[in-house]
Amino acid sequence: MADNNNGLSRREFVTGVGGTGVGLVLGGLIVKGFVLPDEVFAIPASGGYLLVDTKKCAGCTSCMMACSLTHHGQTNYSLSRIQITQNSYEAFPNDVQINVCRQCPYPSCVDACPTGATYVDEANGNVRTVDEAKCIGCERCVNACPMTPSRALWNGLEKHAQKCDLCAETPFWNEDGGPGGKQACVEVCPVKAISFTSEIPVQSDSGYDVDLGHTSALWTQLGFAGAASSGSH
């Protein structure tokens, strides 16, 4: 892959990363970059991202169960590539976190993998994912992820690392996933706290915390407590 030029122009690349969080490093630092016309190595931006609104999240963990169900055929928090963490005794809005893979422009997990198992999947919109057959179980990707908890996780049942692939490979769901397709977590979220975008959002150290807003005034009118001052902002 290192020498694979898919014809992406510098302009296209820069547009793809939206001018923020540029995963652009001079050659030598990244082994799985694309060769741009001026010989700068870079990793193409993912074709899609999950957006979350933590203030809207109800903590029902339906997304976690849908993720593991569609990927593994079982509902299992420990296999979910999206992790909802919450504490009933914390005050809103600090009581819930939606820990979702950011499909980083500069993916540390991809960079850390010694075998190319964690890679940028050109066939599925450049989503960062894991080729399980190539995984040797070193967990470098798990440890390299700068987020807490790590968005790359260890599957102790099947003995390999895995991460969010935007549902590009969901053997237990007859839907096309990946960028351009459907994502199980987005589809099942009952409060629409997760959304998909093909435009890279602004990112911060705390992750994508995007106000998806209320999709209906009736949401407020019909008793979502606190109305305008609620989690809808």
Added chain:
Amino acid sequence: MANGYAGKILKVDLSSKSFEEIPTSKYEEWGGGHGMGSKIFWDLCKDKTITGDDPRNVVTFMASPLSGTLAPAVAGRTEVQGIGLQGWPIGWFTRSNFGGRFSTQLKFAGWDGIAITGASDSKVWLKIVNDQVTFEDATDLWGLDTFEVAKTIYGLQDVEGDWQAVGGSRDGGRSTQRPAVVASGPNAETFAPLAALVHDGGNGAGQGGFGGVLALKGLKAISVLGTGGVEIADPQALMEARLWSQQYAFAGHNDTGNTVPGNWSMSSNPGNAGGYEGAASRPAGCVGCIKNCRGRSTNNLMPESQCVDPWYTMGTGTQGQLHVTDLGQRAGLNAFVMLGMSQWLTKLYKEGVIGPGKEIDSSLPFESIGKTEEFGIALVNSILNQTDIGADLALGWWQAAEKWGRLEKDKKSGWMASDVWGYAHHYDGRTEAEWGYGSLMGDRDINEHDFNWITYWCSSIWAAYGLEPMVSAERMAEIVAKKCVPYDDEPMLIDYSDEGVYNDSMAKLVAWHRHYTRYYKQALGFCDWAWADFVNPYGPDFEGATGEGEPKFFNAVTGKNQSFAEGMEIGRRIWNLDRAVWVLQGRTREMEVFSDYMYDVGSTDMSGRGYAAINYEMPYTMPVYENGEWKYKNLAGRQLDRAKFEGWKDKFYALEGWGLSNGAPTRKTLEDLDLKDVADALDTAGKLGA
């Protein structure tokens, strides 16, 4: 095997501090939850006549095959059973239920349920991490409130949102989740009949006094964390079913909203509608919920409390309500008995019976009722510390009333709004017959809103606010009849007219309700706040998901091909097993009567909440069939007729296959349900139906 079950049930013996595994397959025919719990109780509790505080009492915490799955408004429920301490004249074999995460973590840990037997000679809490089960010293936890217990255990297990290896090896399992903890309040054995079990913020198993039962067994809390999963027979079908269900729910209509106010239906909007004035909040759902009815707010008070949790504090102003409710949840007090008891105490105060130097001497600040939180806080503390009237109230509501010489006269006058078995009057059995009758034929206030939402709340709201009904009374009756298999040939099921409540049709409605809830809600875990779904604004021609939804999820998860009707028959079997236990405990036909006020005093409507005998939350407008047509009618003020109600009991007993003279299941009824051993036990006790 991918069938939704974890495969084993944890049997704990507190006396020997040991545990063993029971294969779930032994009880699989009962579905899960209440069905398994009843049969396990039947098998393990050899003497059904013991009281709730007897060390031989068996308490079960049961999940279902649907726990920890995407079944909507199902996956988060945990069913609790055993002989209770709250009821009157005895605790009865009873049940409660709580939401949240407990049953999901239990399943992920590899267990379909827990059966607690024996009693510990030291104070312990039970720690479950996957298949590791340990008895931990609870000495330092015993005086802590329910929130403090959970937070302490969180700290002990060192789970703070990062991946934690909990299995002792690389592949032993990892989790980012906090353990699910259920606990009783401080020194709960001292106010045992009022003591709830509380999980997370506001998920309480209140009725029955199971917090007290466990405290008397020396068990303070159970903590469970699992890193496994629930294997699904048909993952594709489950995902499709979940997405299918969204057409009936607000979840599928965020863009258009819901024109039906309220909390009791698949279609209602998320978030706790009350109690957060002045604070920003989020909806907070139980596991897998499609409704997410609870809430958490910026003020960090009464998190996840819902519905009746804050009601006994009404009249204290919003902030007072928040504080007293939060205190009650921490204390692990049963909010519903607190509601009834508070109304009664208020009435006694208004009538000059209780107060300084009065017939019932008390220094509690009654004068603050309706003004500040002072009385609510003082009442909770008096019970926790057994001071002032709290010393007697800690014995139980009716128990205290008897000690004060008030029980019979206040039940007769209605000052004590408590219609059955020592439980607080909930929806009005004089008018909403299926609620009251169902409670009386069982063990407790049923707290099942299946028909309540549509026949009372919707109907009454439409009438009170002059709204055009979403469906006509005739259409509502048609939808209900269609869905109430196997009584779908009975068109008059929801005829709440003066005569209708004594008819065969009401016997069928009550029977259907008892069987449906025993299986679908209490055995499988379908949440009372969403199911049954009869009338739904998003459904085709206003028909809800019930009938199609329940088996769709059960079959996707288990791989079985069970029809809705087959599930109803399992519910009938569970109901009859429960009935047999009550008969062995001493239930007779003569005992199955309401408190006198239900016959002698007509209900009044909502004015003056806070007084006893105010049993309507708003005027009762319900569907009736009169003069050849269906219509909605205000039924406020109705009194039950003793003779007619006894006639209704004849019809109901006959329909259930119970003896008319003693109300016990007959041998034929039990053997037809493949319960010959139960029939033999009743026969040995001389209590078969006759």
